[in-house]
Amino acid sequence: MAKLTRITTQKKNKNRYNIFLDHGNGEEYSFSVDEDVLVKFRLQKNMELDKPTIEQMIQTDTVHKSFTLALNYLSYRMRSEKEIRDYLKDKEVEEDHIEEVIRRLHEQNLLDDQEFANSLVRTRVMTSSKGPLLVKKELIEKGVAARQAEEALQFFPFDKQVEKALKSAQKKMKSDRRKSWKQQIQNLQQTLMQKGYQNDVIQEVLANLPKDEQEEDTEWQAVVYQGEKLLRKFQSKYEGYELKQKVKTGLYRKGFTFDLIDLFMDEYLTEEDA
Structure with missing residues (x-):
């Protein structure tokens, strides 16, 4: 004692x-x-x-x-039990x-993985550009059960997903405006998938893109920009038919139509170049 x-x-x-x-x-x-x-x-x-x-x-x-x-x-x-x-x-x-x-x-009701998941989803909806798949992945990495993560995604409804994805799409399209419309769409789809959005949301976004994004003048400006870059790249190495084919192939790979490519070739390659 x-x-x-x-x-x-x-x-x-x-x-x-x-x-x-x-x-x-x-x-x-x-x-x-x-x-x-x-x-x-x-x-x-x-x-x-x-x-x-x-x-x-x-x-x-x-x-x-x-x-x-x-x-x-x-x-x-708030923290998950795993954290x-x-x-x-x-x-x-x-x-x-x-x-x-x-x-x-x-x-003492200070630890609840379901409430933690609900709160994190609501926060991500308000503060990030992440889609539901990335948010779910984040929850599971923090130790939340898959079923609890899935239940929490009710706080990220379809219309909200489309709204956020559309904002990301418009930002992406703006940064890619000097690329062909086809390439812009391909890049956009890839970006939205990487952000965790599913195909039904992506298709809804594509259907709601502002129509002026597809104006012919915008596409023409893009083909001129990309075509001039290709000319600067190949003119020191090629000439005549070879130069023309290199530029045409490069523009086609970038998603431009044959009609637009031919129009560029007619206006920007002189007979001497071709």
Whole structure:
């Protein structure tokens, strides 16, 4: 048995207390506990403490510190259970203590993967250009079950997907305006797929692109821009028929129609070049 001889408040943390014990050889510092542990065990001067009780207090305090770590981690934003577990493992918390912390968090309604998933989907809808497939992938990487991730996607309805995808499409089309309409569409489809949108959304976006994107003048400006680049690239190496074929092939690969290519060739390649 040991006698509790003194309890002092820590200078840097007023919610923690130093416990001094006398095991028969005089007073000495033994361990420290949080205020909650102090109250739970009703610690006071001159108490007699046996070894199992001391060990229980120390373990209770260790779990409490781990729980406080988790609460602090949760204070910045909602977390999935996997995120909490990974965080505590990184902090070298013992496995059985992690289980106790997780149990308490669930018990106090501070940990709920479904609500976490719902919240993350709502946030991504408001703040990112990600489509539902990428959002679902993110949820699963954070440890959310596939069925919970799928349920959370109800907060990302079809009309909202089309709205966000259309904004991304218009931005992409604007940056690709010097490319052929065919190539723009191909690039756009690839971009939207990479952002996590499915084919039904992509087709709806294509059907709703502003019609002035397809104006003949825009396509003509694009073929002139790409054609002049090809001319500068090949004129130092080729001439005559070979030059003409290199430019025509290059423009065809870039998605321009034969009629538009022929028009460019007629206007921009002189008889001397050809």
